[in-house]
Amino acid sequence: MVSACTPQTAGTIGSESESVKKTDILLWTAQRADIVFREKKLAEFNNANPDLNVKMEAYTEDYATTLELAIASEQAPDIFQVINNARYYVDRNMLQPIDKYVTKDFEQRYGSLFKIDEVNTVDGKLYTLAERGITFRLIYNKDIFEKVGLKEPPKTIEQMYEYAKKITEWGKKDGIYGYAMPLKTTSSVGERIIDQLAYRNGFSFYDYKTGKYDFTVMKPIVNIHRKMFEEGIMFPGVEGLTIDPLRTQFAAGKIGMYINGNWEIAIFAKDGQFPAQCNWGAAPLPGIDTENPSGKTDIKNAGKSFGISITCKHPDLAWRYMDYLLSDEYLAQYQEEGYGTIIVPSAVKIAKTRGLPGEEDFAMKESLDMIWPVRPDTAGLQFEGKNAYDTYAAIILGAVDVDEALNDLTQRYNKGLDECERAGTVKRVIIPGFDPTN
């Protein structure tokens, strides 16, 4: 492994034979999809900064474990991609604060995204900054909708069920189905579909006002999916479906609707992983008993990007590269070249769109998207039995009774929270005036 922060003597710079000491800065990323872009920008930076030699390594397989082992064995990179909330890394003593490097300019550029408690700020100290964000929408095949006679995407979950039923009845003979979800990856179904539908309707299974779990509120959402599964409306074999096969089937025009994040823009583009063979669009997630839900979906991965590791010996030099990584120009170019959707307000202003299908539909809007506060179960909560996402899947597949399963989840998560709070391992999050509809 390359040892980080090691001063080296480099060759001569400029016309004078003055020797410049180069300092190695090692950066780890968990994403391979944007590596070409990041390598290109890194080379530009190294050319403009002769005293630094920034290197980048990508660890896409089991990144979290590799990183923890590297820090424990003092072989950590200087900068690493932050994929979890800052609280997670601070508890494990993996990140160092960046407050002293962040200028006032950042505060102005980032606005309300500057400091988000627990997400990038812990006990008032800032550890990382926002960069990209994943917004969630209902993705639908416009061609199928037109052929079935549906004028617009569903606005309520009841309509979603009706439309899916219509599509399946119409297209089943040709292998076309109304709705799909990647049920093999229960966490994807849980956090990207079920939880997001709840957020859009202004609630969560964790009540931030009281600091208690109540899974019974999720009943209408899991029930509508269970109904679609039971009645054979869903795409056949959803139990064994992961997101990529689902995407290929949607791209091939076999699925009417599904819910996912804005990754799909680049994936279904002409030069993407699965170029779409159909016209498609994305709509705000539907409401429960209302066409105008007042809640907002959670922007995933928001509020965090890269951080300086606790073992970095030259944090000031590492920050110089982070400053570059988070500049408006860098971020705008990242989005313009189709690698993701940036959410930093000052960069959003200058970034041009590519005009890809779905780009406008997925664009972050204040009326549709927000960053929800951290829940104890994403910060190390221990509890007995199946997690909520495995339980949602069991309910949808009809393996357990909905009321019994949701009550059991409520009881187990609350018991776990009480015990962890007593043991001092997890903090109970209570936000008395929390109102996600404002």
Next chain:
Amino acid sequence: MRSRIKRSIKHNISTYLMIMPCIILLIVFVIYPLCWVLRYVFYSYDGLHPEKFIGIDNFIRLFSRDRDYWKSVYNTFVYAFGKLIVTVPLSFFLAVLLNSKIKFKDIFRAIIFMPTIISTAVMSLVFYFMFNSYNGIVNQVLIKYSLIDTPINWFGRDLAMVTAVIVAAWGAIGNYMIYFLAGLQTVPEEMYESAKIDGASYMQMLTFITIPLMGPVLQVVLMLAIIVSLKGFQSIMVLTGGGPAGATDVMYLYVYRSFFPSQGEMSFAPQYGYGSAAAVVTALITGIITIIYLRISKSHFNKY
């Protein structure tokens, strides 16, 4: 006495040096983790906060409240039994077939053995694509030859375990076939010759000579098959992930998830103490079944 020990060490120094790497590896990768697990069965530990001694609470939870674990034990028995009844007769049949004088038997042996040396994860991934209900080749072939009208949901709750057994059997048959082949080659040719002189048919020779004389090999093959089936979880992890709704969750996959519970981008807290307790109970279950089998089989096979 001391000088004798010294002399013995001096005399065998090269032997000790040669086995030293194995001993070190055994201590580091087998004995130390085993001691670690045996210690943590009495603790609550998430890998982050200091471990807390909780006595036998992990076992109380396992035996009194954890229905999911016992469902995984039941699933393991179904999986192991299914795998055994498919694998053992089929591998024996293939061994008998490939022990006869047929053409290209070496090529057939190599082809049938090949799945044994293929990575379980890769093999399971290929089967995942073959069996998927929307465009998997298995359904396409069945529909093409009018054996079914609508695609079979191979990974549904009803059939997921059957699919897991088929995949496991495919991966194991070649291995057991080789054991049987080795056994078959130890049966003296003279016995068949004298049976033929007495006018015995092929089936009679198979029933009264081959199968009884294969007793000791069958005993070992069955023991290995039982242990491997009870411990197997890699192919299930790739194929179904233990789903749908726990329908293919097996004991060791359950234990694995206690140590590595995170899914995708979702981080759940690991439960090292509880996972250790489950691992110990699982190992005991596997051990007890193996001992029972050895007792029964010993008295049975000793007849021959």
